[in-house]
Amino acid sequence: xxxxxxxxxxxxxxxxxxxxxxxxxxxxxxxxxxxxxxxxxxxxxxxxxxxxxxxxxxxxxxxxxxxxxxxxxxxxxxxxxxxxxxxxxxxxxxxxxxxxxxxxxxxxxxxxxxxxxxxxxxxxxxxxxxxxxxxxxxxxxxxxxxxxxxxxxxxxxxxxxxxxxxxxxxxxxxxxxxxxxxxxxxxxxxxxxxxxxxxxxxxxxxxxxxxxxxxxxxxxxxxxxxxxxxxxxxxxxxxxxxxxxxxxxxxxxxxxxxxxxxxxxxxxxxxxxxxxxxxxxxxxxxxxxxxxxxxxxxxxxxxxxxxxxxxxxxxxxxxxxxxxxxxxxxxxxxxx
Ligand code: CP
Numbered sequence: 001x002x003x004x005x006x007x008x009x010x011x012x013x014x015x016x017x018x019x020x021x022x023x024x025x026x027x028x029x030x031x032x033x034x035x036x037x038x039x040x041x042x043x044x045x046x047x048x049x050x051x052x053x054x055x056x057x058x059x060x061x062x063x064x065x066x067x068x069x070x071x072x073x074x075x076x077x078x079x080x081x082x083x084x085x086x087x088x089x090x091x092x093x094x095x096x097x098x099x100x101x102x103x104x105x106x107x108x109x110x111x112x113x114x115x116x117x118x119x120x121x122x123x124x125x126x127x128x129x130x131x132x133x134x135x136x137x138x139x140x141x142x143x144x145x146x147x148x149x150x151x152x153x154x155x156x157x158x159x160x161x162x163x164x165x166x167x168x169x170x171x172x173x174x175x176x177x178x179x180x181x182x183x184x185x186x187x188x189x190x191x192x193x194x195x196x197x198x199x200x201x202x203x204x205x206x207x208x209x210x211x212x213x214x215x216x217x218x219x220x221x222x223x224x225x226x227x228x229x230x231x232x233x234x235x236x237x238x239x240x241x242x243x244x245x246x247x248x249x250x251x252x253x254x255x256x257x258x259x260x261x262x263x264x265x266x267x268x269x270x271x272x273x274x275x276x277x278x279x280x281x282x283x284x285x286x287x288x289x290x291x292x293x294x295x296x297x298x299x300x301x302x303x304x305x306x307x308x309x310x311x312x313x314x315x316x317x318x319x320x321x322x323x324x325x326x327x328x329x330x331x332x333x334x335x336x
Contacts, residue, residue, distance in 0.1 A: 032319030
């Protein structure tokens, strides 16, 4: 039987689905969630009775833990599907697996998969919301949202990010983060330059992907508001795309010499995990503009905002109440 069509706004598969207005709506909601997270007891009952299931077919530290923390802070029940201990190993198909978990009563699947498009397939098989937590080289929409949120809050902005200049540097070809973050930033008014060796650029790196493309990092450094370093994804390279990691660092890494050229106000970002000594050859703790830890912290507020946006219809946004209501809500959440 063909399932009834799902309201597309009940899932988050690509950052483009949100558009600029949708991104700003989530970032504004994340401001309220960040306020919840600053409370002594950072828990509210906003998604009580909802169940969020993490289904990660690829390794993750930040995304999986921050989604699970976000769901718990909103009082949702959480399920973690352990791929290596599942009946997938007995030959059960992905579709049967998803339909089996859905039959237990799941409101949202948070899906990471090594194949581009896997969350879209899952979305077609279930009435639950599906959140793309990273698929192959394709997309990582919540990373893009937390990146935009981090820039906005670090610079004390509201609304969009008009007029900022950003460089995304490194292994763009294999990077779902580069695709989603570049798209989100451009929708918010940022001028995005992609900096990479030709061998690490995708075929659509020009107009569709960025405002400018170059292989000369030193030409753009001095004018940047945001320097975004990508991880060299050695596990996705099945051919030698750079002569050596040492040469890569010499031409594209953030070295002490390059850090000295940056304005002290330039934000330095990385989605993690970092290859220290490769794309970043200085200690980020010594860089005044580094906001890499803030990206991780903000990931919780942004993922709370995404979960609430998809599952919390009809409820008042947590953190948007009066101060008196805040303390009541916090106590109520804390009694869970
Ligand atoms: N940035 C990111 O997706 O990190 P994880 O792979 O640790 O989730």
